[in-house]
Amino acid sequence: MIGSLALRGVRKAYGPVVALEGLDLELRVGEVVGLVGQNGSGKSTLLKILSGLASPDRGEILLDGEPILLDSAAAAARYGIGMVHQEQSLIPNLTVAENIFLDKAHASKRFGLYNWPALNRAARLQLQKLGVDIPTNKRVEDLRFSARQQVEFAKVLAIEEMVDRPPLILFDEPTSLLTPDEIQALFAQINRLRARASIVFVSHRLEEVLEISDRVVVLTDGRKVAERTKQSIDREELYELMVGRQRVDPSIQHRDRHVTGAAPLLEVDRLASEPHFHGISFKIGRGEILGIAGVLGSGAEELCRALFGAIKPDAGTIAFNGGASGPGSPRAAVQLGIGYLPSDRRSEGMLPGRSITENAVITYGGQYGWKSWLLSRRKEREAAQRWIRRLKVKMDKEGAPISSLSGGNQQKVILAKWLLGRNLRLLLLDHPSRGLDPGARDDLFEVVREQVDKGLSVIFVADTIAELLELSDRIIVMRDGEVTAEFNPALGALPREEDIVAAMV
Amino acid sequence: MIGDRLQLIRSFAPLAFLILLVAASAVIAPGVLQPDSIIGFISDAAPVIALVIGGTFPILAGSIDLSVAGVASVTGVLVVVLNPVFGPWTSLVVVLVAILFGAMQGFVHTWLQLPSFIVSLATLSILSGLALLLSNATAEPVPSDDILVGILGNSVAGIPNTAILLVLIVAVLRLAMRFTRFGRDVYALGSGERAALMSGVNGFVTRTLLFAISAGCAAIAGLFLISVTSFSSPTLAGNLLLLSIVGVVLGGTAISGGVGGLFAAVVGGLITAWLRIVAVIIGVAPTAQNIIFGLTALIAVALTTERKKLGVIK
Numbered sequence: 001m002i003g004s005l006a007l008r009g010v011r012k013a014y015g016p017v018v019a020l021e022g023l024d025l026e027l028r029v030g031e032v033v034g035l036v037g038q039n040g041s042g043k044s045t046l047l048k049i050l051s052g053l054a055s056p057d058r059g060e061i062l063l064d065g066e067p068i069l070l071d072s073a074a075a076a077a078r079y080g081i082g083m084v085h086q087e088q089s090l091i092p093n094l095t096v097a098e099n100i101f102l103d104k105a106h107a108s109k110r111f112g113l114y115n116w117p118a119l120n121r122a123a124r125l126q127l128q129k130l131g132v133d134i135p136t137n138k139r140v141e142d143l144r145f146s147a148r149q150q151v152e153f154a155k156v157l158a159i160e161e162m163v164d165r166p167p168l169i170l171f172d173e174p175t176s177l178l179t180p181d182e183i184q185a186l187f188a189q190i191n192r193l194r195a196r197a198s199i200v201f202v203s204h205r206l207e208e209v210l211e212i213s214d215r216v217v218v219l220t221d222g223r224k225v226a227e228r229t230k231q232s233i234d235r236e237e238l239y240e241l242m243v244g245r246q247r248v249d250p251s252i253q254h255r256d257r258h259v260t261g262a263a264p265l266l267e268v269d270r271l272a273s274e275p276h277f278h279g280i281s282f283k284i285g286r287g288e289i290l291g292i293a294g295v296l297g298s299g300a301e302e303l304c305r306a307l308f309g310a311i312k313p314d315a316g317t318i319a320f321n322g323g324a325s326g327p328g329s330p331r332a333a334v335q336l337g338i339g340y341l342p343s344d345r346r347s348e349g350m351l352p353g354r355s356i357t358e359n360a361v362i363t364y365g366g367q368y369g370w371k372s373w374l375l376s377r378r379k380e381r382e383a384a385q386r387w388i389r390r391l392k393v394k395m396d397k398e399g400a401p402i403s404s405l406s407g408g409n410q411q412k413v414i415l416a417k418w419l420l421g422r423n424l425r426l427l428l429l430d431h432p433s434r435g436l437d438p439g440a441r442d443d444l445f446e447v448v449r450e451q452v453d454k455g456l457s458v459i460f461v462a463d464t465i466a467e468l469l470e471l472s473d474r475i476i477v478m479r480d481g482e483v484t485a486e487f488n489p490a491l492g493a494l495p496r497e498e499d500i501v502a503a504m505v
Numbered sequence: 506m507i508g509d510r511l512q513l514i515r516s517f518a519p520l521a522f523l524i525l526l527v528a529a530s531a532v533i534a535p536g537v538l539q540p541d542s543i544i545g546f547i548s549d550a551a552p553v554i555a556l557v558i559g560g561t562f563p564i565l566a567g568s569i570d571l572s573v574a575g576v577a578s579v580t581g582v583l584v585v586v587l588n589p590v591f592g593p594w595t596s597l598v599v600v601l602v603a604i605l606f607g608a609m610q611g612f613v614h615t616w617l618q619l620p621s622f623i624v625s626l627a628t629l630s631i632l633s634g635l636a637l638l639l640s641n642a643t644a645e646p647v648p649s650d651d652i653l654v655g656i657l658g659n660s661v662a663g664i665p666n667t668a669i670l671l672v673l674i675v676a677v678l679r680l681a682m683r684f685t686r687f688g689r690d691v692y693a694l695g696s697g698e699r700a701a702l703m704s705g706v707n708g709f710v711t712r713t714l715l716f717a718i719s720a721g722c723a724a725i726a727g728l729f730l731i732s733v734t735s736f737s738s739p740t741l742a743g744n745l746l747l748l749s750i751v752g753v754v755l756g757g758t759a760i761s762g763g764v765g766g767l768f769a770a771v772v773g774g775l776i777t778a779w780l781r782i783v784a785v786i787i788g789v790a791p792t793a794q795n796i797i798f799g800l801t802a803l804i805a806v807a808l809t810t811e812r813k814k815l816g817v818i819k
Binding site: 330417 | 764
């Protein structure tokens with residue numbers, strides 16, 4: 001019996017952003033399919049659809065030729081589909097055995113009561129399949145990271161016994177936090193499973209994908225741009241395919257500016273915050289845009305947070321604006337003139353229930369009043385209006401709550417919040433265009449560029465490499481918490497996109 | 506646009522309810538609208554409103570202060586106990602002490618990152634115990650030389666001075682909320698704490714001030730109470746704890762923070778005080794009144810909770 005799961009013409013959009021378009025994909029038992037693509041190419045959406053966490057807007061999912069409905073994680077589990085999450089999904093204060101059977105109906109926990117000996121026995125069996133020896137009654141929080149990964153793995157494998165068909169196992173970036181030895185152990189497990197399961201393996205590291213997969217699928221902008229067998233592709237070609245249609249238009253006129261040789265605004269020296277990043281050193285001048293390229297988990301986002309005072313570095317120094325040490329808290333950063341556009345807009349960027357104006361003036365409105373605590377509501381509103389107009393925010397009226405705006409317009413208001421600061425010197429942009437349509441993105445970047453020409457410095461973690469090349473004066477590439485490459489487009493040498501990707505993965 | 510109208514209905518529903526409640530009572534018992542009854546009602550309502558205002562502030566920023574009734578009780582006791590030391594200015598000193606205490610409570614809550622619910626429940630117990638201890642669990646007459654209590658006991662042109670002071674306090678707080686950075690930061694913390702902190706809002710100072718205001722209002726509520734009864738009892742405000750929370754919610758201030766304010770607090774306080782009149786009119790035994798208020802609290806919270814906003818109910 002050869003089981004197979006097939007997607008036919010699957011489409012999924014989040015508002016105006018199309019995450020997947022007309023996707024056909026076949027997953028067969030006995031085969032490892034490697035899935036690659038840049039950030040935002042639709043990989044995670046595809047995994048969500050397969051694991052029942054998202055429903056496609058269009059298209060169908062066929063199991064052995066029969067259409068099925070995957071509308072919840074439980075439904076997916078019933079069909080034998082399980083996912084090993086990148087960020088572990090275990091509950092730390094439950095035991096290993098409880099975690100393994102948490103999402104499954106099992107004989108040992110009937111009627112809401114645990115039969116502990118039976119549960120532990122069943123869990124031990126699952127762990128034995130992996131050839132690991134972890135006490136099943138130990139709490140997950142007391143385990144080492146690699147052992148937790150094994151438990152996560154065992155939890156997914158336990159699906160095998162729940163259904164009478166070969167399981168489909170999805171690996172979402174399983175190797176990003178593992179040591180080389182642990183990666184080899186993981187690959188051994190996958191190879192052991194290969195014959196009796198179908199496996200999807202997602203990774204940014206192309207060597208790994210090529211090593212473990214039988215077939216590689218490349219996604220770009222939500223479409224499948226290539227599907228190759230392992231034998232018919234090499235690393236170089238895979239890069240080209242991944243970068244694909246987003247290749248930079250060589251006609252893009254890069255801003256021809258010379259950053260003055262005056263003292264740098266920010267000097268970072270061997271900065272470290274384990275486990276996110278370490279040994280990071282760079283300088284940024286006034287009126288310069290420093291782009292940072294890096295995949296999820298590269299440490300670029302955490303670096304931004306550390307510069308904003310939201311993460312405390314373990315080692316190294318930050319010198320800001322001629323000697324002052326780095327901010328110890330976001331509040332201190334605000335006072336130093338450092339702004340931060342967070343990637344998590346909803347919970348860190350905006351005050352959902354408050355008005356558009358209030359969101360714009362919350363940080364620097366005091367500068368328009370008296371001694372920063374008595375407000376001038378008229379002056380600060382005028383300032384907010386100026387920026388809101390300048391950024392072309394589309395809205396009914398400024399008194400409406402910010403949550404009534406579209407994502408792009410919300411992002412513009414959050415940018416306005418920082419630009420209101422009269423002494424803003426450094427702006428940290430963490431994935432500023434995430435979820436934005438091209439028009440809103442262009443409005444946003446236009447204003448950022450204009451401010452940079454007036455002396456603002458910007459550190460920019462981009463969603464796509466095209467964006468990075470478009471905006472940055474200088475680019476550093478981070479991988480696994482370290483700087484792996486540095487490019488200097490402002491000096492005339494526009495790097496090739498392939499070179500950047502090569503340093504990222 | 507539909508959202509706007511809903512918003513409007515939301516903020517004026519409590520006021521409409523208050524008017525409806527008063528009208529209904531007047532139909533059953535026309536006497537409640539006599540000038541004398543109204544004056545009596547105002548004296549009766551002033552301490553409740555002051556407590557509700559005090560209770561509202563921390564809630565706006567997503568915290569809660571359960572100790573307000575304890576502060577009110579201790580205030581009454583201290584006015585008597587400290588009279589030999591501070592003489593006619595005792596009550597003023599006591600209010601300042603209460604404000605200082607509130608600031609400390611806010612500081613402990615934010616600095617040690619303890620849930621305000623637990624911190625203020627603990628201080629409620631401490632304060633109630635302190636009131637009993639300091640007063641030897643006996644009621645005492647309020648010293649006649651206390652200036653502030655003396656003034657509060659009088660009236661100008663028929664209007665009780667408690668009401669006048671209350672209006673003054675509301676006006677000052679209203680200005681502070683509208684025209685200072687503090688006022689805006691309170692709402693910011695209540696509607697999204699992470700985003701507020703990432704926007705440079707000073708959580709420590711704001712919360713410390715909030716709890717100081719809360720305790721200050723509670724102390725003034727305590728003065729209102731003893732100015733009416735001219736007796737200070739250690740359990741003076743004992744049954745006002747639940748009432749103060751009921752008032753906050755009935756006014757339309759969301760327990761989850763960020764929605765509501767002074768107007769809501771005043772309306773909520775008036776409704777709560779009037780509910781006590783209703784309880785008398787419809788003949789609920791005084792011993793059974795707390796049951797009515799408890800049920801009202803449940804219903805009010807159920808009606809005003811924005812369930813969409815809550816991820817996890819604690």
